Amino acid sequence: MHLTFALLAMCFVDGVVHAATSRDEAGASAAAVPSEPPNGPQREGDPVAATPAARDGLTDDAHAVEAVDTDAHTAREPLVSDRPDFTESTSVVSPGRYQWEGGYTFTRDSENGRRSRDHTLAELLLRTGVTPGVELRFGWAGASFTTLSYPDRSDAGRRVHQRDHEDGWTDMTIGFKAHLAEQRGWRPELAVIGALALPTGSISKSSGDVDPEVKWLWSYAIDDRLSIGGNLNIAVPTGARGRFAQASASLAIGYSVCEHLGVYAEYFGFYPGERGEDCAHTVNGGFAVPVTDDLQLDLRIGVGLNEQADDFFAGVGFAVRF
Incomplete structure (x- = not known):
C-alpha cells in the first residue's frame, strides 16, 4: 500500500514539473524566435536545399552539430526490456550497447x-x-531451489508428509533477435527470436539435450500511453517423458501511467504444458519503474488458471543498459 501511494505521488509530481517546464519553454521560445526567418517564411514542404546553408553545403561545424544531435538521440532512446512479463518486446539493443536483465521469482504449486x-x-x-x-542474446535462469512435499506412509503405516529438495543450476540459452518491420497503419511492429537451450545445468534441472525455439513477436502502439503486444512461439523441449513439440502464445496490454511508471496485464499459455498432459494457462500483471534512462526496476505477480499451470508466482527484477 505504501509503495502504491509513493508511485502515484511520483507520477503526480512528475506531471506538475512537466507542465511547468512546458509552459516555461513555450514562453522562452515565443520570445526568442522571430515570426519569420530572415529569408522569408518557410512553407511546409519546402526543400531544405532552398536555404543558403544547404546550397553552399554543410560546414564542418554543421556536421559536428549533426553528430552531437545523433549521439544525444541515441542516448535518449528509451530502455525497453524483455521483462518482467512473458512477452518478449520487438525492440532490439543498439549496436555497441549492452543490456543486462535479471531478477528473482518465487513459484508455488499444488497438484x-x-x-x-x-x-x-x-x-x-x-x-x-x-x-x-x-542483437545477440545470452540467457541463464540461474540457481533453482525447489522444495517438494507429498503424503506418504511410515514403516509403521502412519500417514506422514515427506519433504525433498531439488536444488541446482539451470540450462543456459543462446540466440538472437532480429527486427523485421516498423508499425505502419494497421500493421504491427514485428520481430523474431531464435534460441537454443544448452544442457549446461544440473541433472535435476537440465533437460539433458539441446532444445530449439522460435518466437514471432509483435507490438502495436495505440497511442502515446497504451500499447498491446504478443508472441507466437514454437519449441521442441525435452521433458520428463521425452522430446515433444510445444506451442505457446501470449497477449499483453501495457499502459504508461506517467514517465516513471508503466503497468501491464498479460495472458500466456503453453500447448501442452508437458508431453501427454493438458495445456497450461496463466495470467499475470505488474509494473516497471524507470529509475534513470539506463536503469529499470520491476515487479510481477501471476496466478494459474488451471491445474497444469503453477498456482502462484511473484518476482522482482532489474534491467540496466551500458
Whole structure:
C-alpha cells in the first residue's frame, strides 16, 4: 500500500514539473524566435536545399552539430526490456550497447497432493546489438531451489508428509533477435527470436539435450500511453517423458501511467504444458519503474488458471543498459 501511494505521488509530481517546464519553454521560445526567418517564411514542404546553408553545403561545424544531435538521440532512446512479463518486446539493443536483465521469482504449486515451492535467482539475460536491427542474446535462469512435499506412509503405516529438495543450476540459452518491420497503419511492429537451450545445468534441472525455439513477436502502439503486444512461439523441449513439440502464445496490454511508471496485464499459455498432459494457462500483471534512462526496476505477480499451470508466482527484477 505504501509503495502504491509513493508511485502515484511520483507520477503526480512528475506531471506538475512537466507542465511547468512546458509552459516555461513555450514562453522562452515565443520570445526568442522571430515570426519569420530572415529569408522569408518557410512553407511546409519546402526543400531544405532552398536555404543558403544547404546550397553552399554543410560546414564542418554543421556536421559536428549533426553528430552531437545523433549521439544525444541515441542516448535518449528509451530502455525497453524483455521483462518482467512473458512477452518478449520487438525492440532490439543498439549496436555497441549492452543490456543486462535479471531478477528473482518465487513459484508455488499444488497438484494431486504434491506441493512445490521454488526460488529462482539470477534470471540473467545479456543482450548486445551487433548490427542495426539485430542483437545477440545470452540467457541463464540461474540457481533453482525447489522444495517438494507429498503424503506418504511410515514403516509403521502412519500417514506422514515427506519433504525433498531439488536444488541446482539451470540450462543456459543462446540466440538472437532480429527486427523485421516498423508499425505502419494497421500493421504491427514485428520481430523474431531464435534460441537454443544448452544442457549446461544440473541433472535435476537440465533437460539433458539441446532444445530449439522460435518466437514471432509483435507490438502495436495505440497511442502515446497504451500499447498491446504478443508472441507466437514454437519449441521442441525435452521433458520428463521425452522430446515433444510445444506451442505457446501470449497477449499483453501495457499502459504508461506517467514517465516513471508503466503497468501491464498479460495472458500466456503453453500447448501442452508437458508431453501427454493438458495445456497450461496463466495470467499475470505488474509494473516497471524507470529509475534513470539506463536503469529499470520491476515487479510481477501471476496466478494459474488451471491445474497444469503453477498456482502462484511473484518476482522482482532489474534491467540496466551500458
